[in-house]
Amino acid sequence: MSQSKLITMDEFTIQETRKFPQATGDLSALLRDLGLAGKIINKQVRKAGLVDILGKHGATNVQGEEQMKLDVFANETLINILKNCSECAGIASEENDNHVSYEDTFSCNAKYVVLFDPLDGSSNIDVNASIGTIFSIYRRVSPLGTTCTEEDFLQPGNKLVAAGYIIYGSSTMMVYATKLGVNGFTLEPSIGEFCLSHPNMQCKENGKIYSINQGNSVKYEDSMLAYLRYCMEESKEDGRPYTQRYIGSMVADMHRTLIKGGIFMYPGDKSAPKGKLRLQYECNPMAFILEAAGGKAVNNHERILDIVPTELHQRVPIFIGSKNMVEKAMEFVGA
Numbered sequence: 001m002s003q004s005k006l007i008t009m010d011e012f013t014i015q016e017t018r019k020f021p022q023a024t025g026d027l028s029a030l031l032r033d034l035g036l037a038g039k040i041i042n043k044q045v046r047k048a049g050l051v052d053i054l055g056k057h058g059a060t061n062v063q064g065e066e067q068m069k070l071d072v073f074a075n076e077t078l079i080n081i082l083k084n085c086s087e088c089a090g091i092a093s094e095e096n097d098n099h100v101s102y103e104d105t106f107s108c109n110a111k112y113v114v115l116f117d118p119l120d121g122s123s124n125i126d127v128n129a130s131i132g133t134i135f136s137i138y139r140r141v142s143p144l145g146t147t148c149t150e151e152d153f154l155q156p157g158n159k160l161v162a163a164g165y166i167i168y169g170s171s172t173m174m175v176y177a178t179k180l181g182v183n184g185f186t187l188e189p190s191i192g193e194f195c196l197s198h199p200n201m202q203c204k205e206n207g208k209i210y211s212i213n214q215g216n217s218v219k220y221e222d223s224m225l226a227y228l229r230y231c232m233e234e235s236k237e238d239g240r241p242y243t244q245r246y247i248g249s250m251v252a253d254m255h256r257t258l259i260k261g262g263i264f265m266y267p268g269d270k271s272a273p274k275g276k277l278r279l280q281y282e283c284n285p286m287a288f289i290l291e292a293a294g295g296k297a298v299n300n301h302e303r304i305l306d307i308v309p310t311e312l313h314q315r316v317p318i319f320i321g322s323k324n325m326v327e328k329a330m331e332f333v334g335a
């Protein structure tokens with residue numbers, strides 16, 4: 001990135017907003033606040049390896065403050081930043097049982113609600129692999145001027161206004177999608193700003209990588225096993241079978257899928273027919289991003305974005321990624 005050509009995420013979102021004369025700038029402000037939360041979480045994530053030196057969870061640090069687990073820290077950071085901004089009426093977090101409605105006047109008059117998974121893939125922290133924050137933004141359906149209600153958070157993904165993630169990887173990036181498309185911004189540490197690095201991200205129609213926790217095979221239905229055999233033996237992208245890659249951190253696996261193409265799957269199985277991943281916190285935002293980039297996301301009979309949620313923490317099987325690969329998988333497992 002040459003310094004003279006840097007476009008910060010703020011500059012970019014404001015320029016995009018100007019395409020809509022009726023826009024108030026609230027969405028740009030909300031994205032900026034989410035970026036701020038990402039920078040604060042990033043600072044803490046980068047210190048994770050020093051935890052044994054600085055003090056473990058439960059211990060107190062030199063300032064006498066108790067050390068917090070990173071996922072708790074990320075959750076509290078997002079809740080507080082979004083409470084103090086005036087664009088968000090309330091939040092729902094993968095870490096909390098229920099949604100939180102903010103009660104001050106500014107929040108009651110805000111038109112958006114935000115759902116997030118504050119630190120997805122947190123089991124990867126100990127091994128220094130990439131983790132991430134996932135977020136979704138909906139326009140509330142409850143009346144302005146009141147506190148928001150659960151109904152605001154149980155909207156299907158096809159009502160999303162924006163969704164994105166922040167990946168704490170070898171660099172820190174924020175990627176967000178609106179119906180206008182998907183753009184990626186890399187944190188430039190010297191100025192502390194996310195700068196446009198991946199404009200107009202597109203997911204290739206075909207890819208070479210399948211991504212799944214294949215250790216669960218013993219529990220898979222026969223149709224799923226047949227598809228895995230296809231991936232390992234018959235698929236011939238570039239004359240050789242697909243490559244398998246699985247980090248076990250959805251943000252990292254999806255980021256690779258978005259950039260390189262491929263398919264990511266967390267199917268249902270005999271012991272967990274709905275799989276593991278959460279519709280509202282993980283699958284809908286990723287489906288929205290991938291579709292905005294030209295990809296596809298289904299459970300096995302329905303578009304993820306069309307599923308009407310009935311509870312905040314519901315799980316759903318997911319097949320997501322390059323359009324043609326997802327369609328091929330459905331020839332095996334589609335119901």
Ligand code: AHM
Pocket residue numbers: 094117119120121122123213248249250251276
């Ligand atoms: P988490 O929200 O508890 O971190 O779990 C979600 C994570 C995803 O990031 C990842 O895709 C999946 O769990 C991995 O699960 P598994 O270890 O069963 O393969």
Ligand code: MG
Pocket residue numbers: 094117119120121282
């Ligand atoms: Mg998660």
